[in-house]
Amino acid sequence: MTVEIRCHATLRDYLPESAKKGIYQYELKGEKNVREVANSLELPVEELHLIIVNGVQKNLDAPIQDGDRIGLFPPVGGG
């Protein structure tokens, strides 16, 4: 059971060195939702402003499944 974690902007610094360009294949260890994965990876949960699972906005309690693509962003903007 793996999920693809895509950390962006300042969150990239929290991923292991091997995660090139913020993309990290993470082998689940029983985590059931985004919050648990974020905790396992020691990501700063309070900075996870946008949580996009398979292209759809979710929150920390969103359940996860094998093969999910999880995009994480701090507050950012532009235009």
Add this chain to the structure above:
Amino acid sequence: MKIYRVNLNTEEVKTEEVPESYAPLGGRALTSQVISDEVDPGAHPLGENNKLVFAPGLLSGTRAPSSGRLSVGSISPLTGGIKESNAGGTAAQYFGKLNIKALIVEGAKDDGKNVLVVNKDGVKLEKVDGLKGLGNYEAGDKLREKYGKNVSVMTIGPAGEHKMTAASIAVSDIDKNPARAAGRGGLGAVMGSKGLKAIVIDDTDAPGVVMHDEDAFKKASKKFSKIILDHPVSGEALRNYGTAVLINILNEAGGLPTKNFESGRYDKADDTSGETMVDIIKKRGGKASHSCHPGCIMGCSQIYNDEDGNYFTAGFEYETVWAFGANCLINDMDAIAYYDRCCDDIGLDTIETGVTMGVAMEAGIIEFGDKDGVKRLFDEEIRKATPLGRLLGSGSKVTGQTYGVTRVPEVKGQGIPAYDPRAVKGVGVTYATSTQGADHTAGYSVTANILKVGGEVDPLKKEGQTELSKNLQVATAAIDSTGLCLFVAFAVLDNEEAVPTIVDMLNAQYGISLTPDDVTELGKQILKVERNYNKKLGFTREDDRMPEFFQKEKLPPHDVTFDFTDEELDSVYQDLE
């Protein structure tokens, strides 16, 4: 304050008092009002009866943070409708300090030597040889040599001189580079049609903005700065990664238009992301954060150096990176920087030109992903104003039409920017209904749709989108009149003290007693003026529609279409006419 009126036919410059009814107007409110009041709807956009109006915002020239935005108004040769094109750079602050309410340019003369010189003594028309045909970089250098190194310079490049309808008006930034522009709507072509190559503004010994209550203004502007800096987006994020940070977000959300709007995801998006841009900038000793005018505390701009560490381009925006990147399947940051510099130098809107390149690829003029091909089109065709170059410089609609392309992303003749209207439906409503043609800044629903700023509205569903777009269109029109950069909206939408604080600044400066409701009313008033003027120009509700392919083709990965009914779209302006 004064209004200056220049007629290029008679070469007369007049100084006028500000009529009472114009006193509370600035920026977009003023440019749109002047166009509506003075320009006969039958005027050809490139003829002598169209006018070009420059107006700083109400707060421009003051110490209010990020208040140096300039509005340029006219009938657009690109859309055929009313246009307010908004620019950063140093011009608006200088106008404000010189107590200039507006500069109105009339007439038309094929000359190319005309330069307007604006300083503490007023406005003068001068003839300067050797400027014709120059790009904006060289023209700016020449003008600074002649008029002093600290003047603000607005110029048109070859695109404007050749009256290409995607032409911009360049505005010099803090470092004197022509990297800021009144880009959208082809107003560079209007300036070209008037034979006006440049406007030089010298603020030496400018009297400065007259303040009714200096202390109250100081207090309010300090508070407003804090509101901006306390918000995570306007206080920090914009400065860290620039606007291109949006590439990865829109890609994740499935709304990054890819391959001329064929998909909402680009597998090589990260090669062109804000994160990648910042890595390159840091490696080459550029600046990841940069302000386009003195007094901007958000600093979303940047300086991008070449491989040898020399300045190459600035103000390298999300929209630009997307338009030539994902939209054209080009994943090379240096190539995109080259196109950005070409647009700044030749004087072209980066969005319109990038969208046009996507259409050119769809038409088979060059292949998708052909980065050398795009370079050749800039260097050999557009810059030289060959027939093909002029065609491409006329924007997406004309190019699509000429080659029989059915998938042309435009509304009212203006190319659609970097958010697919099917997957970010709120901004789609704005594209369809705005008085300006497809314009994301006119009602930036991306905030609540994608960025979780100012609430949350599901980007893939229709619910709440027309309301959201309408409210943002009203608020934006008001902000565009203050001279504040629209990016203050991130803080304004999340902090209820923000609007009252803007009102406090206006009241302290002008000695008036506006309320926050008056600001909303002003926004509505502007939209009504623009909407009703567009009607006189021949626009109907049928013009507020999305191209057919957005309604028929499903956008991967969400497989969504643009599915608003005509009635739903019409509801946006129903009580704004």
